[in-house]
Amino acid sequence: MPQVSMKVNGTERSGEIEGRTLLVEFLREGLKLTGTHVGCDTSQCGACVVHVNGKAVKACTMFAAEAEGAEVTTIEGIAGKDGTLSAVQQAFRDYHGLQCGFCTPGMVMSATALLEENPKPTESEVRHYLEGNLCRCTGYQNIVKAVMAASGQEVAPVAAE
Structure with a gap:
């Protein structure tokens, strides 16, 4: 079987793949980075967004072999080494930009x-x-607030329930 090598979250990683292996499959099954979700398998939902060479990509639309030599960042790679959340992650937390959480990794990666x-x-x-990212819980209002807050702009606080 062919080998694929790439830098994932700052670490060189490689593995054997079949030619038809999608990047999302390699990340989840080959590297056990399960934060990248598979929602639809048809590139409609955006739950699988990762960054490839600095660009947001739906990992279900790319073969792992296409990422040969690339720098890939997943949701697991955007927090600080000490576990400090990124500005976007912290804003999603502060502004309740998640409900069930399934879409959250893709939303955070797209927002970043x-x-x-x-x-x-x-x-x-x-x-x-964010039109390419779907939230089945319809949490868009707080997701938008979270992204605006992460950008440093003034945002009305989320009402306490």
């Missing part, structure tokens, strides 16, 4: 990519950028 491209997006730009 957005803020790298556009550090101060408008609410409309956040909503447009």
